[in-house]
Amino acid sequence: MFIKLIPEIGHFALIIALLMAMVQAVMPLAGAATRRPLWMAYGQPMAAGQFLFIAIAYACLTASYMLDDFSVANVANNSNSLLPWYYKFSAVWGNHEGSVLLWSLMLAGWGFAASLFTGNLPRDMVARVMGVMGMVCVGFLLFILITSNPFERLLPDMPQDGADLNPLLQDFGLVVHPPMLYMGYVGFSVVFAFAIAALMGGRLDAAWTRWARPWTNLAWAFLTVGIALGSWWAYYELGWGGWWFWDPVENASLLPWLTGTALVHSLAVTEKRGSFKSWTVLLAISTFSLSLMGTFLVRSGVLTSVHAFANDPARGFFILMLLAITVTLSLLVFALRAPRVSHKVGFNWLSRDALLLVNNIFLVIMTVTVLLGTVYPLILDSLGLGKISVGPPYFNALFVPLTVVMCIFMGLGSVTRWKSMAARDLLRKLWLAGVAALVLGVLMPLLYRGEWNLFVSLGIVSALWIVLPMVRDVFDKTRHASSFVAGVRKLSLSYWGMVLGHIGVAVTIVGVAVVSNYNIERNVRMSPGTTVDVAGYQFSMRELTERRGPNFLADTSIIEVQRGDSGSRFIMRPEKRLYLATGMPMTQVALRPGLFRDLYVAMGEDLGDGSWAMRVQYKPFVRWLWLGALLMASGGLLAVLDKRYRRAAVHSSASSMKSNSDTPREATA
Amino acid sequence: MKRRLLLLLLPVGFLGLALFFYHGLSLDPSQRDSALMAREFPAFEATTLRDEAQQVDQSLLKGEVTLVNVWGEWCPACKQEMPQLLELADHDIRMIGVNYRDTREKGLEFLSEFGDPFETNIFDPEGALGFDLGVYGAPETFLVDADGVIRYHHKGYVSPEDVRERILPEVEKWR
Numbered sequence: 001m002f003i004k005l006i007p008e009i010g011h012f013a014l015i016i017a018l019l020m021a022m023v024q025a026v027m028p029l030a031g032a033a034t035r036r037p038l039w040m041a042y043g044q045p046m047a048a049g050q051f052l053f054i055a056i057a058y059a060c061l062t063a064s065y066m067l068d069d070f071s072v073a074n075v076a077n078n079s080n081s082l083l084p085w086y087y088k089f090s091a092v093w094g095n096h097e098g099s100v101l102l103w104s105l106m107l108a109g110w111g112f113a114a115s116l117f118t119g120n121l122p123r124d125m126v127a128r129v130m131g132v133m134g135m136v137c138v139g140f141l142l143f144i145l146i147t148s149n150p151f152e153r154l155l156p157d158m159p160q161d162g163a164d165l166n167p168l169l170q171d172f173g174l175v176v177h178p179p180m181l182y183m184g185y186v187g188f189s190v191v192f193a194f195a196i197a198a199l200m201g202g203r204l205d206a207a208w209t210r211w212a213r214p215w216t217n218l219a220w221a222f223l224t225v226g227i228a229l230g231s232w233w234a235y236y237e238l239g240w241g242g243w244w245f246w247d248p249v250e251n252a253s254l255l256p257w258l259t260g261t262a263l264v265h266s267l268a269v270t271e272k273r274g275s276f277k278s279w280t281v282l283l284a285i286s287t288f289s290l291s292l293m294g295t296f297l298v299r300s301g302v303l304t305s306v307h308a309f310a311n312d313p314a315r316g317f318f319i320l321m322l323l324a325i326t327v328t329l330s331l332l333v334f335a336l337r338a339p340r341v342s343h344k345v346g347f348n349w350l351s352r353d354a355l356l357l358v359n360n361i362f363l364v365i366m367t368v369t370v371l372l373g374t375v376y377p378l379i380l381d382s383l384g385l386g387k388i389s390v391g392p393p394y395f396n397a398l399f400v401p402l403t404v405v406m407c408i409f410m411g412l413g414s415v416t417r418w419k420s421m422a423a424r425d426l427l428r429k430l431w432l433a434g435v436a437a438l439v440l441g442v443l444m445p446l447l448y449r450g451e452w453n454l455f456v457s458l459g460i461v462s463a464l465w466i467v468l469p470m471v472r473d474v475f476d477k478t479r480h481a482s483s484f485v486a487g488v489r490k491l492s493l494s495y496w497g498m499v500l501g502h503i504g505v506a507v508t509i510v511g512v513a514v515v516s517n518y519n520i521e522r523n524v525r526m527s528p529g530t531t532v533d534v535a536g537y538q539f540s541m542r543e544l545t546e547r548r549g550p551n552f553l554a555d556t557s558i559i560e561v562q563r564g565d566s567g568s569r570f571i572m573r574p575e576k577r578l579y580l581a582t583g584m585p586m587t588q589v590a591l592r593p594g595l596f597r598d599l600y601v602a603m604g605e606d607l608g609d610g611s612w613a614m615r616v617q618y619k620p621f622v623r624w625l626w627l628g629a630l631l632m633a634s635g636g637l638l639a640v641l642d643k644r645y646r647r648a649a650v651h652s653s654a655s656s657m658k659s660n661s662d663t664p665r666e667a668t669a
Numbered sequence: 670m671k672r673r674l675l676l677l678l679l680p681v682g683f684l685g686l687a688l689f690f691y692h693g694l695s696l697d698p699s700q701r702d703s704a705l706m707a708r709e710f711p712a713f714e715a716t717t718l719r720d721e722a723q724q725v726d727q728s729l730l731k732g733e734v735t736l737v738n739v740w741g742e743w744c745p746a747c748k749q750e751m752p753q754l755l756e757l758a759d760h761d762i763r764m765i766g767v768n769y770r771d772t773r774e775k776g777l778e779f780l781s782e783f784g785d786p787f788e789t790n791i792f793d794p795e796g797a798l799g800f801d802l803g804v805y806g807a808p809e810t811f812l813v814d815a816d817g818v819i820r821y822h823h824k825g826y827v828s829p830e831d832v833r834e835r836i837l838p839e840v841e842k843w844r
Contacts (some may be wrong), residue, residue, distance in 0.1 A: 282679075289683075300694055316694045324687045328680045335676035375689065382692040583749050583826035606743040608775055 007072050007151040010060025014101075014151075017053035017108070018141040020046045024134030028127035032201070040123055043130025044115040050137060051112040054105045061101060061150050062092050071158040074098060074150045080164035080581050082551040090175040091165045096299060096315070097150035099178060103295075104140045106179075106186045111137065114190050114215065121211060128197030129190075136189050139322045147315045164551065164581035173233030177226060181253060184223025185291040188260060190215040191267075192288035195281045196330055199337045204277050209270040212284070214640045216267060217497075220260045221636030227253050228629030239587030239602045241521070241617045243625060246395045251374045252294030255367055259287040262363035264636070265356050273353055273418060278338040279360070285334060289327040290367075296323050297374070348420030355413035362406040369398045400455075407462035407509070411437075414466075414502055415473040429476070433468035437461050449518060459513020463506035470499055493642040501635025504628045511624025520618040523604070526557070527611035535618035537599060538562045539572075544610070552577040552586075557612065559590065559601055574614070576603045598622050710737075710817050711801035718768045718776050718790035725791060729765065731817040734844050736810060736836070738787070739767045739799060742775035744807040746826040751783040753827045758786035762840055766790035769799045769807050812836070814843045 024046035031039025061074070065088045070076040078095045079088055092098040111133040118126045144150070168174075194212040198204050230253065235243040244250065263283040270280045300316025347353035373394050415429055441461030445453050478487025520535050531540040542558040554575040562569045575588035592599040597620045604613030710730050717723045730737070738754060740747040758764050766787035768776040771794060780790075793799055802811065812821035821839045823831065 296690065300690075313694050317691075320687060320690055320694065323690075324684065327683050327687075331680035331683060332677075335673060335679060338676060375686070378693045379689050382689050578746065583746050583828065585744075585746055585825075605741075605770070607770070608743050608772060 003067065006060045006063050006067075007069070007153065010057040010064075011149065011151040013053045013056040013060065014141065014145060017050045017057065017104075018138065018145060020050040020053065021108075021134050021137040021141055024050065025131055025138050026134075027131075028134070029131035029200075032124040032127040032131070035124075037123065040127035043127050043134070044118075047108070047111045047115040047130055047133065050134075051105075051108040054101075054108045054141075058092075058101055058105045061098060062089060064151075065089065065092055068162070070160070070162050071153050071155055072150075073152045073154045076154055076159050076162045078162065078165050080162040080551065082581070083162075083165055083170070084550055086175070087165055087170050091169070093178050094165055094169040094174065097144070097148045099182070100140065100144050100148050100299075101150055102179065103182050103186060104137065104144060106182050107133075107137055107140060107189060110187055110190050110215075110219075114193070122203070125197055125201055125203060125208070128200050129193045132193035132196045133189060136193070136326070139326065143315075143318050143322060147318050161581075164579065167552070167577070167579040167582065167584050167586045168237060171233065171237055173229060173237060177229040177233050179226075180222055180229055181226030184219050184221075184226050184260075185253075185256065185294065187215065187219025187222055188256060188284075188288045188291050190219065191263065191284045192330070195284035196333060199281060199333050202337065204281065204338070206271050206274045206277075209267050209280060210645070213264075213267050213271060214642075214645045216260070216264055216284075217636040217640045220257075220264055221633040221640075223253070223257050223260060224629050224633040224636065227257060228626045228633075232626050235622070236589050236591055239589055240615070241519075241589075241600050241602070241619060243515075243622065246373070246392045248374050249294075249298050251370050252290075252297045254370055255374075256287050256290040256294060258363050258367040258370070259283055259290055262360045262367075263287050265363075266360055269353055269356050273347070275347070275353060276357070276360075278334075281338065282334060283360075285327075285330045286367075289323070289330070290371075292319075292323045292326060296320055347418075350416070350423055350426065351420045352413060352416045352418045355409055355416055358409045359406065359413060362402060362409070366399065366402050366406075369402070370395065373398075403509070404458055404462055407466055407505075410502065410505070411465040411469050414498065415469045429472060430469050433472055434465065437464035437468055440464055453517050456513050456517050459509050463509045463513075466502050466506040466509075470502060474499065492644065494639045494644065497635040497637070497639030497642070499635070500638060501632045504631030504633075504635060506628070507624050507631055508628025511621045511626075511628060514621035515619050515625070518620045522616045524614055524616060525607060525611050526614045527609070530611075532614075532616055534616050535597075536564060537618070539601065539616055541614075542571075544612070549577065551581060552579045554578070554588070555603065555606070555612075557601075557603060557614070561592065561599065572599070572601050574601045574603045576606075576612075593623060595623055596621060708819055710811075710813050710819055711798070713791070713798045713801065715791050715793060715798060718766070718773060718780075718792045721773075725789065727817060729789065729791075730813045731815065733763050733815055734840055735763045735765055735813045736840070737765050737767060737813055739769045739802070739807050739809045739811075740779075741769045741771040741807045742779040743771065747808045748779075748783055750808055750827045751786070753829055753832050754786045755784050756829075756832060757836065760837065760840075763788055767793050767798055767802075769793050770796045810836070812839050812843065 024043055027039045027046075028041075028043035031037070031042070061072075064072045064075050065079055066085065068075070068079070068081050068088075070079075074095060074097050078098075079091050083091065093102040111130070114133065115126075115130060118129075121129075191212045194208050194215070198208040227250075230250065231243045234245065235241065263280065266276050266280045266283055269276045296316070296319045299319055300313075411433070412426070412430070416426060438461055441457050441464055442452075444460050445451070445456040474488075474491075477491060478484055481487030481490060522532060522534050524530075524532050526532065526539075526541045528541050528543050531538050533539075538561065540560045540562075542560050545556050545558065547554050547556055554577040556573055556575045559572045559574065560569055561572055570592065572590035572592060574590035577586045577588055578584075579586060587602050587604075590601045597618060600615075600617040600619055602615045602617075604615055606612055710727050712727050714724060714726050717725055736757060754764065764786045766789070768790050771779075773792065776790065776792070780787075791798060802809075808826060810823040810827055811819050814820050820843050821836075823836065827836065
């Protein structure tokens with residue numbers, strides 16, 4: 001009987017979590033305002049309890065899926081008894097209700113983690129951070145309980161079997177893509193909470209930024225991996241070989257990534273140099289707000305997208321309210337409490353400070369560009385000016401040049417010193433790298449393909465311009481050490497994180513430039529015995545067979561591929577599947593991945609007479625896209641592991657106390 | 670003071686955006702569904718599946734609310750949705766088929782095997798009309814009103830629930 005009650009236990013656990021979140025939202029803030037240590041101390045235990053109870057609720061929903069409890073509406077609509085167990089497990093977050101629950105679980109998880117690593121942060125600061133996290137959690141738990149209860153029952157008429165998980169989502173990529181993405185989105189709530197707490201407490205010094213930096217880097221790394229996984233998934237699952245569609249939902253994940261990237265850099269300036277304080281706070285608020293807005297855009301169905309969840313105006317309205325309250329309140333707090341006179345910290349225009357400011361400006365321009373392109377159709381529609389859709393041409397036309405110009409500053413920024421640097425020194429450091437980047441960039445397309453392509457050259461020049469000056473910088477920095485290894489050891493993990501992250505950007509740029517321009521695609525009619533030649537590979541269809549999977553029927557082509565006349569042979573097996581429960585046809589792509597090229601074969605449609613329309617593609621360097629993203633994320637992780645943040649625990653609370661008493665509190669006066 | 674006022678523009682600006690979002694919520698999602706929504710059915714000239722000599726064009730779709738179903742013998746999901754289409758025809762809804770990228774022989778074989786809910790079938794062996802309709806694959810179903818304007822677009826297999834919950838209400842709405 002206990003098993004039958006699992007959904008109710010989950011529901012009940014959610015309600016308890018909500019109550020704890022409410023206490024967490026009120027007591028620590030009230031305590032900080034009235035200077036009552038006992039009230040302030042409520043924050044951490046509540047964060048722990050709330051995480052525990054949401055975890056229980058989440059486990060209950062997972063159990064309902066695993067046990068095929070089709071009396072739970074959510075399970076009946078998104079699972080099926082034939083579904084393999086691992087997809088039952090991941091189907092929990094393949095739908096609206098379950099994914100909001102996962103989102104809340106992660107939010108509580110980040111809050112709990114933040115409550116554990118507060119070290120020597122001032123007590124009232126911790127209390128405020130916990131309070132803000134609590135408020136965000138209250139919002140999401142209310143959203144679940146009021147509009148999106150995953151434990152709703154279909155009683156007494158429970159269906160015999162479930163409607164099945166959308167076949168597009170029955171895939172490893174989908175098992176990992178949303179959790180990573182949500183970890184990123186939600187992770188920015190920590191830096192948001194720090195920023196708001198700093199505003200409320202008037203502690204807008206450099207100290208909070210040191211605390212927030214590792215959290216921000218971690219969230220950013222997760223978001224980077226999440227976006228890359230989404231792109232990879234679309235590439236092999238959707239069957240036409242694209243990896244980025246400028247779809248509103250993709251844009252929704254790109255927006256917080258762009259401001260998050262700006263935030264990562266601006267936090268560095270604020271921590272090291274004490275400048276850009278207000279700007280950093282504003283970026284922290286914007287990044288989390290854009291994460292929330294992304295959620296709204298995806299869940300409300302306001303924009304048409306391949307990702308759209310079931311549209312329900314009540315949900316859209318609730319999330320919009322949540323978004324409006326969060327963003328308006330935080331911007332109001334910002335407007336009222338941001339320091340009136342920014343503490344002037346001088347820097348030369350030729351300095352890392354200035355170049356990071358330029359980087360921030362470019363990232364913000366990119367954000368605005370993407371945001372405009374995404375909401376423009378909606379605004380036109382609202383004003384009755386017609387229905388349009390802003391497609392890739394708009395985004396590419398603006399995004400590509402902006403990226404190229406930003407790369408120029410990136411190459412400069414990573415090797416420039418803080419505060420000021422003589423132009424002559426910079427020139428000495430850079431001229432060789434610049435010449436090498438130009439020459440190699442122009443020559444490489446010729447060597448690779450024998451024909452010159454402006455965009456490929458631009459991409460390679462940009463990438464080399466990012467990498468080469470850094471390589472030189474590493475040599476300069478290690479030159480005076482007794483040995484190269486000793487020199488490498490001396491450099492901090494944050495520095496290596498920066499190097500790795502920037503190399504990641506360069507690798508991604510090379511991937512984008514090459515695959516966008518040198519992609520070869522052939523749409524051909526094939527039947528057993530047909531051979532097609534694409535980019536020096538012979539694709540021969542050997543036979544067409546049918547097979548039965550756990551919950552689908554498939555037409556499979558057996559394609560033998562040989563490179564040239566002598567190369568090794570291998571078999572590729574693209575499929576066209578028909579999922580039985582939903583009647584949805586799906587293309588299962590056959591891929592032969594490689595570091596320098598992918599071979600990509602997808603089955604189109606049955607043309608009758610025993611032949612099929614097939615799409616055969618040769619995609620050079622496509623792996624570099626995601627490899628670069630992984631490097632970027634690893635860079636972020638390396639920076640998190642830097643010893644400095646652990647030592648800083650003792651160090652910075654002293655300095656934050658000091659700077660607090662030194663600087664007049666303009667904001668609170 | 671000036672700077673504070675300037676900063677206050679931030680929340681105000683955001684609220685403006687939120688208003689658009691709010692309005693967006695009340696817009697009919699089906700209207701955003703397809704680029705062809707609320708446009709006239711594209712012009713075409715074709716023969717019918719049964720008769721090579723009979724020419725039809727877009728005027729075929731005027732005068733009455735019509736469901737246009739794009740199908741082909743090669744498409745397994747089309748076979749599965751035939752019972753639902755026959756049910757729709759039983760509701761006295763005028764049905765026109767577009768035989769998409771198929772041969773006459775196979776198309777007619779399909780109709781004799783799975784039933785024929787269609788008043789007429791437009792023969793589209795090259796997929797020219799399908800292209801103008803923005804069809805991704807078969808099956809796809811369009812609702813065209815009495816003026817020949819596309820009002821609803823259903824991508825993929827039509828399930829019995831789709832018939833009850835989407836298609837019949839839409840047909841009622843435009844009749």
